[in-house]
Amino acid sequence: MDRPQFYRFHQGEKTLPFSDAEYEARLSGLRRIMADQGVDAVVLTSMHNVAYYSGFLYCSFGRPYAQVVTATDTVTFSAGIDAAQPWRRCYGDNITYTDWQRNNYWRAILSVTGAGKVIGYEGDHLTLTQMGLLNDMLSPSATVDIAPLTMQQRFRKSDAEIALIRAGAAVADVGGYAIRDAIREGTREIDVAMAGRDAMELEIARRFPDAEYRDTWVWFQSGINTDGAHNPVTSRALQRGDILSLNTFPMISGYYTALERTLFVGEVDDASLAIWQANLDAHEYGMSLLKPGASCAEVTEKINGFFAERELLQYRTFGYGHSFGVLSHYYGREAGLELREDIPTVLEPGMVISMEPMLTIPEGQAGAGGYREHDILIITEDGSENITGYPYGPDHNVIG
Numbered sequence: 001m002d003r004p005q006f007y008r009f010h011q012g013e014k015t016l017p018f019s020d021a022e023y024e025a026r027l028s029g030l031r032r033i034m035a036d037q038g039v040d041a042v043v044l045t046s047m048h049n050v051a052y053y054s055g056f057l058y059c060s061f062g063r064p065y066a067q068v069v070t071a072t073d074t075v076t077f078s079a080g081i082d083a084a085q086p087w088r089r090c091y092g093d094n095i096t097y098t099d100w101q102r103n104n105y106w107r108a109i110l111s112v113t114g115a116g117k118v119i120g121y122e123g124d125h126l127t128l129t130q131m132g133l134l135n136d137m138l139s140p141s142a143t144v145d146i147a148p149l150t151m152q153q154r155f156r157k158s159d160a161e162i163a164l165i166r167a168g169a170a171v172a173d174v175g176g177y178a179i180r181d182a183i184r185e186g187t188r189e190i191d192v193a194m195a196g197r198d199a200m201e202l203e204i205a206r207r208f209p210d211a212e213y214r215d216t217w218v219w220f221q222s223g224i225n226t227d228g229a230h231n232p233v234t235s236r237a238l239q240r241g242d243i244l245s246l247n248t249f250p251m252i253s254g255y256y257t258a259l260e261r262t263l264f265v266g267e268v269d270d271a272s273l274a275i276w277q278a279n280l281d282a283h284e285y286g287m288s289l290l291k292p293g294a295s296c297a298e299v300t301e302k303i304n305g306f307f308a309e310r311e312l313l314q315y316r317t318f319g320y321g322h323s324f325g326v327l328s329h330y331y332g333r334e335a336g337l338e339l340r341e342d343i344p345t346v347l348e349p350g351m352v353i354s355m356e357p358m359l360t361i362p363e364g365q366a367g368a369g370g371y372r373e374h375d376i377l378i379i380t381e382d383g384s385e386n387i388t389g390y391p392y393g394p395d396h397n398v399i400g
Contacts, residue, residue, distance in 0.1 A: 006097040006108035011084045015210050016055040016091055017253035022160050023091040026053050026153075030069055033149045034120060041113040042069045042120035042146055043134065048332030049122060049150055050076065051254040052325075056090035057212075058082075064105050064130065068112045075112050077105065089212065106137035115139045120146035148336070154325050155337050156350040161255070162378060165324055165352055167207055168250050168257030169376050169387040175200040175248030176259045176390040179220060183244065183399045185265060186237050189225070193218040193233045200250045208252060215251035215328060220244070222265075226370035227360050229260075229318065230329070240266040240400070243369035254326045259390050260356060260374030263397040271366035273394065275312075279359050279371040280393055282306050286320055286339075286355040290377050290384045296343035303357060304341075315361055317370075321354040324376060351379040 016023070030053060034042060044050050044067040051057040056076050058065040066077040067090075074092035080099065087094035097108040113119065116139055123145035126134070134140070157165065178199035182192045196218040205213060222238050225231050226245040238244070244263040249256060262276055285306055289299045303320050307313040323337035337345050337353060347353070356374035361367045375388040391397070 003100045004098060005101060005104040006095050006111065008087075008094065009084050009096050010087045010094065012088045014088055014090075016089065017164070017211070017255075018055065018160050020091065022158060023053070023055065025158065027069060027074055029153050030150065031071060033146060033153065034069070034071070037120065037144050037146065037149070038118055038142075039120040039144050039146065040070065040117035043067075043109060043113065043138075044069065044122060044150075045130070046122050046125040046147075046331065047328075048154075048254070048326045049125075049147075052150075052154055054090040054092060055253070056086050056094075057214075057254040058086065066105070066109060068109055070112065073112060077108050103133060103137060106133050110138055113138055116141050118142045118144065120144045122147040122150070151334050151336055154334055155323060155345075156348065157325060157352055157378075158350075161325065162350075162352065164252060164255050165257060165376070165378075166387050168252050168255055169259070170389065171200050171203045171207070171250040171252070172248045172257050172259035173388065173390045174203045175218060175250065176246055176261065179218070179246050179248065180263070180397075180399060183238065183263065183265065185240050185400065188235045188237050189220050189222055189233050190235050192238075193220040196220065196246075196248050200248060204250055204252055211253055217249050217251075217329075219247040219249070221247075221370070223369070224363060227362075228370065229358060229372060238265050241269065243268075243272060243371070244399075245370055245372055247374075249329070251328060254328070255324075256327050256329075257324060257376060258354065258374055259388060260372050261390060261392055261397055262371045262373060263399055264394075266398070266400040268394060268398055269367075272369065275359060275361060275367040276371050276394065278307075278310055278312055279357055280373060282357045283355060283373040283375070283392065286357060287375060287377060287384070287386065290321075290347065290353060290355060290379065292347055292349055292379055292381065292383075295346045296337065296339050297341055299347075300339050300341050300343075303339075307357075307359075312359055315359040317358050317360050321356050324352040324354065347379050349379050349381050353377055353379065 078086035
């Protein structure tokens with residue numbers, strides 16, 4: 001039997017998160033980057049960039065995937081185990097590589113790039129091993145790290161992206177209300193989390209009947225488990241007076257949105273209420289700073305000053321917000337658009353960013369626990385628009 005190194009397996013109809021025109025606009029932006037950098041072909045390997053430029057969100061399971069973009073072509077590369085699903089879910093061509101022979105993945109890529117070309121790659125994603133294979137198999141005349149410039153392109157959202165992000169924020173609110181309804185003394189964190197996740201998945205299926213459904217999740221934390229923003233769900237049972245952290249994360253075609261809120265079970269003591277209110281005040285102040293022309297570092301320093309005046313800055317645990325788009329807890333992050341001291345990026349209309357201050361008070365101190373609020377804002381021509389609807393604060397979030 002003649003077993004091929006790679007082949008095309010195309011069946012079914014293409015179904016994509018966005019229109020062909022949307023993907024052509026993104027690819028045109030990438031090709032401008034390529035022309036400016038003197039790049040003949042780009043080999044994209046990260047989940048977020050392959051999804052951004054093709055619509056295909058791969059599941060690697062230990063196998064490499066890619067998208068190659070040239071001046072005229074766009075081709076995704078996938079493993080045989082996926083059959084034709086990658087073709088149905090990508091814009092452009094798709095080639096399946098086989099595992100009958102080691103490095104058929106790179107042979108398939110070579111069939112599109114050609115040898116001896118100037119190759120763009122993602123320096124923040126490609127491993128040392130795969131970079132070595134790129135050099136060995138493609139014999140590039142030069143290589144150029146295009147990851148920073150692709151990230152900058154993803155900063156500025158199209159109208160279609162903003163529409164999807166709006167829908168995601170609304171889905172996150174649905175999860176928030178489902179969680180609120182499930183909170184009661186004696187209920188386990190895992191039970192509350194499942195209520196929120198199930199509500200969001202049903203809402204996504206209602207809004208996007210042609211989508212693939214994957215990756216939506218909830219972190220619901222109580223008591224000491226609220227001290228970290230990314231602490232996994234446990235089977236801890238809720239107790240009266242517990243501080244709670246509600247975190248809903250709907251995923252729609254690779255696009256992440258979020259809702260995060262502080263709550264309490266039944267009652268909140270005075271010390272906790274004072275910390276909570278200070279964080280709420282910082283949250284509102286921070287949202288007022290998100291407007292065109294403000295830099296990420298400038299916004300961060302102003303909120304730092306706000307907390308320092310109240311002798312709370314030492315309890316801050318991370319940056320105050322981040323970009324939204326094609327990202328997830330296990331792939332992607334537009335690190336150049338985060339509210340941190342070391343990020344000079346200036347906010348522009350079309351960017352989407354969160355405001356999410358968090359204070360963690362250690363166990364044994366009055367008001368112990370993690371306090372966090374999170375809203376999503378679209379930067380507009382003259383300010384910002386908050387697209388998160390679930391209320392924050394004690395009037396709505398002391399439950400029972």
